[in-house]
Amino acid sequence: MTITNAAVAIDINIWRAGLPRPNWWSAPWSEIANLIILPNGTLLADDAWTTPKGWGHRCSSLDFTKALPARWHRKEPRAQALLRRLKRLAAIDFTVSVRGSSNKPFGPGHWNTWLGRNRSLHAAAKAVAENPQGGAPTRCPDGDPLFAALSPAALEDVLPDASWSRYKLVSRLNALFAAGVIDDWPVADVAHQSHTPRRRGDPNITQPYSDQSFTTLCQAAFTMAALQEDFLACYQQISAIEVDDQGRRDSRYMDPYRQARLAEWTGTYLSRGVIFGLTLFIKERTGSPSSDNLRTYNAPFSAWPLRTLGQIHQALRLCQVANWIILAAATGARAGELEALTRDALIDFVPARWGGDAKELALLTGRTFKTEAFAMNRQWPLPRQAAEAFGRQRKLAQELAPGGESLWIARNDKERVSLHDRLKYFCEAVSLDGEHPIKSQIEGSVHAQRFRETLSRLVGLCLDNGHHVLFDVLGHREMDTTIGYMMSDLDFAAQARRVRHEAEMVRKRRIIGNADTLGGPAAKEIVRLRNTVAKQAFGDPMDLDKPGSADVAARVAEFAEIMSNEEIDTILPHATVVRSGIYCVANEAQPGLCSKSTVRDVSRCSPYCHHRLEEAAAIDDRRRSVRYILEKMDERKMPSLQRTFYQRQLLDQFAATPKLFEEFSNDRRLHPALANITPGRIALLPDDLRTTLKALLGEVS
Numbered sequence: 139m140t141i142t143n144a145a146v147a148i149d150i151n152i153w154r155a156g157l158p159r160p161n162w163w164s165a166p167w168s169e170i171a172n173l174i175i176l177p178n179g180t181l182l183a184d185d186a187w188t189t190p191k192g193w194g195h196r197c198s199s200l201d202f203t204k205a206l207p208a209r210w211h212r213k214e215p216r217a218q219a220l221l222r223r224l225k226r227l228a229a230i231d232f233t234v235s236v237r238g239s240s241n242k243p244f245g246p247g248h249w250n251t252w253l254g255r256n257r258s259l260h261a262a263a264k265a266v267a268e269n270p271q272g273g274a275p276t277r278c279p280d281g282d283p284l285f286a287a288l289s290p291a292a293l294e295d296v297l298p299d300a301s302w303s304r305y306k307l308v309s310r311l312n313a314l315f316a317a318g319v320i321d322d323w324p325v326a327d328v329a330h331q332s333h334t335p336r337r338r339g340d341p342n343i344t345q346p347y348s349d350q351s352f353t354t355l356c357q358a359a360f361t362m363a364a365l366q367e368d369f370l371a372c373y374q375q376i377s378a379i380e381v382d383d384q385g386r387r388d389s390r391y392m393d394p395y396r397q398a399r400l401a402e403w404t405g406t407y408l409s410r411g412v413i414f415g416l417t418l419f420i421k422e423r424t425g426s427p428s429s430d431n432l433r434t435y436n437a438p439f440s441a442w443p444l445r446t447l448g449q450i451h452q453a454l455r456l457c458q459v460a461n462w463i464i465l466a467a468a469t470g471a472r473a474g475e476l477e478a479l480t481r482d483a484l485i486d487f488v489p490a491r492w493g494g495d496a497k498e499l500a501l502l503t504g505r506t507f508k509t510e511a512f513a514m515n516r517q518w519p520l521p522r523q524a525a526e527a528f529g530r531q532r533k534l535a536q537e538l539a540p541g542g543e544s545l546w547i548a549r550n551d552k553e554r555v556s557l558h559d560r561l562k563y564f565c566e567a568v569s570l571d572g573e574h575p576i577k578s579q580i581e582g583s584v585h586a587q588r589f590r591e592t593l594s595r596l597v598g599l600c601l602d603n604g605h606h607v608l609f610d611v612l613g614h615r616e617m618d619t620t621i622g623y624m625m626s627d628l629d630f631a632a633q634a635r636r637v638r639h640e641a642e643m644v645r646k647r648r649i650i651g652n653a654d655t656l657g658g659p660a661a662k663e664i665v666r667l668r669n670t671v672a673k674q675a676f677g678d679p680m681d682l683d684k685p686g687s688a689d690v691a692a693r694v695a696e697f698a699e700i701m702s703n704e705e706i707d708t709i710l711p712h713a714t715v716v717r718s719g720i721y722c723v724a725n726e727a728q729p730g731l732c733s734k735s736t737v738r739d740v741s742r743c744s745p746y747c748h749h750r751l752e753e754a755a756a757i758d759d760r761r762r763s764v765r766y767i768l769e770k771m772d773e774r775k776m777p778s779l780q781r782t783f784y785q786r787q788l789l790d791q792f793a794a795t796p797k798l799f800e801e802f803s804n805d806r807r808l809h810p811a812l813a814n815i816t817p818g819r820i821a822l823l824p825d826d827l828r829t830t831l832k833a834l835l836g837e838v839s
Contacts, residue, residue: 150193150249153177154233162229163320164277167222175229182225185212193249200228200253205260207268219281220267226278227320228256231310236317244313247306255307258297265296276321286322293324346592351580355463358568358576360523361415362460366530368405369457370537373450376400393446400450401443408442416440417569418456420449440572454534458547459564461531462557466586468524469502470593473558473586475516479504479545481535484520484528500525558586643703646710649721649753651698657752657760657795659824660723664751667709672697675705716743719756724749745794746823752794760791760798767791768807785815789823796827809834 153176160170171183178190188199202221203212210217232252235245246252266284273287285293297308315323347355381387382395401410422437422445444450465476485501500520520528531545539547546557565577565584577584649656653665675697701709714722722743724730730749732742743750752760767784776784788811792799802808812834820828 153190154246157233159233162226162233164279167280170229175232182229185221187228189249189253198253200256200260202228202260205264205267207264210267216267216281220263220284222280223278223284223322224256224260224263226280227259227322230314230319231255234314234319236313236319244310251306255310258307259311262293262296278320278322283322285324288324290324345582345588346595347588348581351582352467352592354570354576354579355565356467358416358564358570359460359463359467361570362457362568363464363527363530365408365414366454366457366460366534368408369450369453370534371405372400372403372408373447373454374537376403376447376450396447397445400445400447403443410443411441413441414439417572418453419567419569419575420444420452422449436567438569438572451538454538455547455560456564456567458531458534459557459560461527461534462546463561463564463589464527465502465520465524465531466589467593468521468527469518470590471504471516471518472506472590475504475506477546477557480543481532481545483545484525484532486525500528502528561586642713643706645715646706646713647698647701649713649751650701650706650709651695652754654694655754655757657754657757657797658720658750659746659748659793660751664710664723668694668697671705671709675700713751716750719753719759721751721753722747722749723751745790748824750794757795757798760795761801764788764791764798764802768802768805768811771811772807782816785812786819788812789815789819792827792831793823796824799827799830803830803834 157175158173160173162170171181173182174180175182176187176190178188180187185203186199186201202224205220205224206212206217210220212218212221232246235243237244263284266288270282273283276283276286288296311320311323314320315325346352376396376399379392379396379399382391384391386392404410417438417440419436419438421434423434439449444453462476465471466473469476479502483503485503486499500522502518502520502524504516504518506516528545535542535545535547562577562584565580566575569575570579582588650664650668653661653668656664672694710723712723712725714724716722720743722730722732728749730747732744732747767788771781771784812831820831823831
């Protein structure tokens, strides 16, 4: 298979399918040594196989020389034989599919899975090579057998401690031995400890952050992020100073000069004595580097200025973590997905159907590495605060690591950016009370995974059928996984009932308080019930059915504030969310246009249904739609089919909100637009609107 461009990512399964299929185990080494095994040009004979582009969120490699025992030299014949045998095994494990013990296909799997298996194999091979067992030769022409002469019990001793990689390795080599692909293995059913997937470290990482802990993290992140603009401007200006006031470049003179300029520096927000709103524990040095009394410690800073340029740099790295916390809290993305983000990952767009005056949406694009084969593209919708955090981080990366692609900054070219480790550092270096790091205020361990669990809990509490939303947002392959995230909090069910009831009462109170601006066929009944209950509550004869006066408006506003939950339920017993700003007021037993029986499907909600209720925001959307339709029908003649379509759309808008018809009844474009409309469409309209429209059409005709 040829390489078209090593920099272009290629699907791992497509690459495997195109590889040659020699007899990796028994072919002479000279025939297979120079075969290309990976799309980045790696040969079978190479001592290190590096992760190709797109096969993992970080660059990693399999170094075969690490399997050599101590005091073995790479050029020794025994070392060369061992390396060739291991490379054959790695090539087989990378390319060959067999059937496992359950007779199901057992393929190589994901790159990271393969990498973990072979690292475990190398550890076992190193232990065996130090104490060779001999035994009958195998079909492999390179060196002596490694595992064939071992008993299953002895094999247990040389394998790494029980782990996911060990479990996968034993299962895979059992299958390859049973299929006759290799013969350097004791038996086809080497027992392996059953593996129960678990997360490393504190089991609390599978639990969401408590409300207090999550609030603490977000407060620290947003406060730190607000300081970034001034920190970055100061860093740019002070680092640009190359000589002191006497033209000297030596650090003995430049360091004090820069410190003096930094102490005088004033930004948009920061000036001498301005309090940060939190305390930063930043490294400080005392003593002289040339003497024995040099000491480094974490000094607290709660106000401007910091003392050195290096401390500004440390503060900017804390700003990077703050930006990450905001993105993690808003998206629930895996740590690896966030670490792999590039600087061009944010897309701003306006859906064409929304029109030119609609607000832009922010969409985060990236890749997920949770699939079995190749990194797949992912997208996350971002709220404004998260989009701003991305913008800040991109600006920070462009300044501190110009020319790079990654959104995040490593300390050097060799460091892998681990945002999880940086999160721990952030929680130890930032304090909200001035004394204790926020780590001491967080229940359980500080872990990136807990943001994912927390988002799941909050969405589950706030949204009906929230698991459908989370299934897409979290990028799971099984709905059971999503539900497991939501239910990770043992008190979730009780909390969900309480939060949803409270949210429903807030929603109902808002709807009733704005009843005079409501649309939809159910609006009149809501206003009538509100006025009836209000009159009973106030016990006076004020006529609330005639709005317009200041007294009536004030009385209605007062009643909306003091309504009890019982009064709210009397006026509006049910308010099921259809979509933003639109509600169904029917109970489960009441049939409507969205159900042929008593089984309700709110996704089929019709604007003609008498259970439909719309808030002012939804009415504004309809108002824009009416204007758009009238403009389209006025600018040119249309085919009859297209004209019928637009007429139907007009009637749908008016049926849902009869007040709109009153607004547009004097528009010169309305009369021609509705001319020759099908009578059957009019029959579906509410009574008052139907009568008014018939009178209008009579005038038109």
